[in-house]
Amino acid sequence: MMTERFVIYNPVKLHFGKQVVDKIGKAAATYGKKALLVYGKGSVKRNGAYDDTVESLRQAGVQIIEYPGIKPNPIVEDVDKAAKLGREEHVDMVVAVGGGSVLDSAKYVAITIPASHSCWDFATGKTKPAEAIPVLGVLTLAATGSEMNPLGVVQHDQQKKKIGYGHPLMFPKHSFLDPAYTTSVPANYTAYGITDLIAHALEGWFGEGDATLTDRFILSIINEALEYGPRLMADLTNYELRAKIMYAATMALNGLTSQGKKSGDWGVHGIGHAMSVLWDIPHGASLSIAFPAWMTLQQNRIPERIEELGYATFNTNTVDDTIKAMKTFFQEIGSPVSLSEAGVHAGEKEQQELLEVMRINKVDGNVHKLNDEDYQLLISEMI
Numbered sequence: 001m002m003t004e005r006f007v008i009y010n011p012v013k014l015h016f017g018k019q020v021v022d023k024i025g026k027a028a029a030t031y032g033k034k035a036l037l038v039y040g041k042g043s044v045k046r047n048g049a050y051d052d053t054v055e056s057l058r059q060a061g062v063q064i065i066e067y068p069g070i071k072p073n074p075i076v077e078d079v080d081k082a083a084k085l086g087r088e089e090h091v092d093m094v095v096a097v098g099g100g101s102v103l104d105s106a107k108y109v110a111i112t113i114p115a116s117h118s119c120w121d122f123a124t125g126k127t128k129p130a131e132a133i134p135v136l137g138v139l140t141l142a143a144t145g146s147e148m149n150p151l152g153v154v155q156h157d158q159q160k161k162k163i164g165y166g167h168p169l170m171f172p173k174h175s176f177l178d179p180a181y182t183t184s185v186p187a188n189y190t191a192y193g194i195t196d197l198i199a200h201a202l203e204g205w206f207g208e209g210d211a212t213l214t215d216r217f218i219l220s221i222i223n224e225a226l227e228y229g230p231r232l233m234a235d236l237t238n239y240e241l242r243a244k245i246m247y248a249a250t251m252a253l254n255g256l257t258s259q260g261k262k263s264g265d266w267g268v269h270g271i272g273h274a275m276s277v278l279w280d281i282p283h284g285a286s287l288s289i290a291f292p293a294w295m296t297l298q299q300n301r302i303p304e305r306i307e308e309l310g311y312a313t314f315n316t317n318t319v320d321d322t323i324k325a326m327k328t329f330f331q332e333i334g335s336p337v338s339l340s341e342a343g344v345h346a347g348e349k350e351q352q353e354l355l356e357v358m359r360i361n362k363v364d365g366n367v368h369k370l371n372d373e374d375y376q377l378l379i380s381e382m383i
């Protein structure tokens with residue numbers, strides 16, 4: 001029985017395909033004359049995304065103030081500095097050019113500019129945003145789904161916390177997705193992106209609520225990634241394959257995989273974030289380490305659900321084979337399945353640190369609750 005009440009709301013205007021970014025200037029001009037352009041550490045200047053965006057904005061008469069240097073696993077300090085600059089310059093909008101870290105930062109900047117405090121107050125739930133300036137995104141890496149959702153994840157290094165937060169004011173107004181920009185993403189981040197999109201679908205799969213149609217969307221997204229992910233890894237500059245993965249990544253976290261469900265689980269993301277805070281492990285890489293470990297922990301608690309997944313995706317019949325097949329897939333595309341594969345030697349001290357950070361972040365699933373004993377089991381599976 002489908003029992004959940006639900007609302008579908010997604011106001012993002014998503015432009016997909018070759019040279020769609022040519023339209024960003026016209027779209028931006030409807031919001032004002034001055035944009036804060038946020039980007040990362042330079043990849044966008046090498047793949048054309050920066051030049052195309054700037055050109056289109058200039059042609060439309062939109063003035064640009066720049067905030068470069070956003071790091072992967074973005075930090076509170078950058079968001080607050082960018083918001084200060086945007087506030088002083090009286091910008092009318094934020095334009096993000098880059099991957100999920102840049103987009104997430106831009107969304108936070110957009111709610112922080114009208115406020116007089118740190119963006120961290122939003123992340124921690126101390127206060128809610130009252131208003132936001134518009135965000136326009138140019139995505140250059142297929143992974144997070146940030147381009148079509150109202151979520152943002154920022155990290156506070158001193159507090160050792162990484163928090164995902166969402167508010168309807170954080171939906172981008174427009175997102176421009178030209179798969180051509182993603183052909184320059186190196187093999188490792190391409191693999192982490194594939195892992196991330198699969199993980200988003202899986203968080204929905206292990207959520208709560210009977211919505212069989214949504215489950216079929218989820219399985220289709222996973223199967224798309226299982227089929228085209230390895231082909232893309234063997235042919236990184238193939239536009240068609242880039243396009244397939246980019247579309248799949250957007251659909252994996254834009255609401256489609258949670259419709260009709262009470263919630264997704266998101267425990268694995270919590271575990272992944274703890275690893276990123278501690279060792280700056282790329283987000284997708286943390287998930288290929290955490291998901292098989294989490295499924296091993298859950299193997300006797302929800303065997304039918306894991307079996308059903310395996311049957312519909314990896315062509316497996318048992319829980320054990322499903323977990324093995326998932327690990328093999330991640331390893332084959334080049335996403336690590338243990339901390340040591342990610343370059344972290346997790347001795348006694350490191351394991352203790354991870355346990356501590358998981359406690360600080362109160363890592364837990366919405367549906368499948370995790371206790372301290374579970375943390376220790378998970379860690380022993382991940383080293």
Ligand code: NZQ
Binds near residue numbers: 146183
């Ligand atoms: O800094 P630059 O030079 O731009 O380089 C980036 C960065 O080093 C590079 N890159 C991006 N596009 C490229 C490229 N290199 C070559 N060619 C291109 N076209 O890739 C590196 C990683 O970028 P990043 O933005 O960090 O990756 P991703 O898109 O995976 O974003 C990860 C962040 O998003 C959060 C994660 O926690 C993490 O902080 N998430 C956001 C979510 C959301 N908003 O819905 C959900 C996710 O679960 C996730 O938690």
Ligand code: ZN
Binds near residue numbers: 144196199200269283
């Ligand atoms: Zn993710």
